[in-house]
Amino acid sequence: MDDKKKYRAILLAVLGVVGLVLVFVLRPERGKWWRHSGVVWATEYHIQYFADRDYSDSILEVFRRVEMSVSAFAPESTVSKINDNRSDSVDAVMAYMIERSHELSRITAGAFDPTVRPLVNAWGFGDDDMALPDTAQVDSLRRLVGIDKVKVVDGRIQKQNAGTQLDFSAIAKGFGCDEIVRMLQRNGVKDCLVEVGGEIAMSGHNSEEKLWRISIDTPAYSADSACRSSIMAFSMTDCGVATSGNYRNYHTAADGTHYGHIIDPVTGFPRQTDVLSATVCAPNCTTADALATAFMVLGLERSQAVVDAYPDVKAVFITADKSGGFKTVFSKNWPADKK
Ligand code: AMP
Ligand code: MG
DSSP, X not given: OOHHHHHHXXXXXXXXXXXXXXXXXXXXXXOEEEXXXXXXXTEEEEEEEXXXXXXXXXXXXXXXXXXXXXXXXXXXXXXXXXXXXXXOBOXXXXXXXHHXXXXXXXXXXXXXXXXXXXXXXXXXXXXXXXXXOXXXXXXXXXXXXXXXXEEEETTEEEESSTTOXXXXXXXXXXXXXXXXXXXXXXXXXXXXXEEETTEEEEESOOTTSSOEEEEEEOOOSOXXXXXXXXXXXXXXXSEEEEXXXXXXXXXXXXXXXXXXXXXXXXXXXXXXXXXXXXXXXXXXXXXXXXXXXXXXXXXXXXXXHHHHHOTTOEEEEEEEOTTSSEEEEEOTTSOGGGO
């Protein structure tokens, strides 16, 4: 081969290699943004993720698995059977829920407690219609309440009192969000946001390659989602965010008093503190969901003390100001650039 031909061959080979490298480096990521929404557990869900295929079947399967374990609204779920003493067998989801509930009840001084169910029912927020139980009724039901009266041994639940019942509504949506994010991540998804009834778990970035933008609703006594307005918004990722408030689920008594759906497990009464809504950001949405509910019971000062003790938890509280407006109160560790 003469020199000219040799150089041409080398040049072509080099160009080929450079071309191949460029194709691989600049190759657009395979996949697209998938968006699903629908209704689950009497609330709406909205899910978006970047992937090379549709995971809606797997998402519905996660919803079904969580529902058949911990939904008290499904008559044949594990929790329904345990509540009716038809079974003592605990599945993996419920064993995890009970384990987390012990921990979350401890760190919130008993303000979060899934054994509150008999009281939730008595106040008309479970299976029964609106009711205003008297102090004697509340006191007798209070004896059934306390997660320390429940333990799991070798996959079987042991209740100190057969009347003790579990209600995981304050944590199940958050757990469902976490489970969907975990399922997507196991399948290689990096960017996703999963929202179920306002509770959110997220990872990576949005379709504009920015952090996920989360907005907090203005507390307003209306169950109508069309009446929603945002009081503030912030950007986050790789965490769970949950909000609790008494303003969407409450009863109004004949004298006009509002009774919210969050019950203080210690007193047995619906609890209305200075906090109108609590939004919690935590490493996962299960924790955020439980803490947001507990913070409605604990009120501002005691909730702030809980947040201060856990550096990876942040919170925003909406309280009423003196002139009838709203005040936004941040936990001390809330990032200054997100206010
Ligand atoms: P959330 O919307 O996450 O704040 O959950 C509220 C629901 O959790 C209520 O509708 C009840 O079913 C249940 N619940 C009420 N009070 C408590 C409590 N103190 N601890 C745990 N669950 C509660
Ligand atoms: Mg909650």
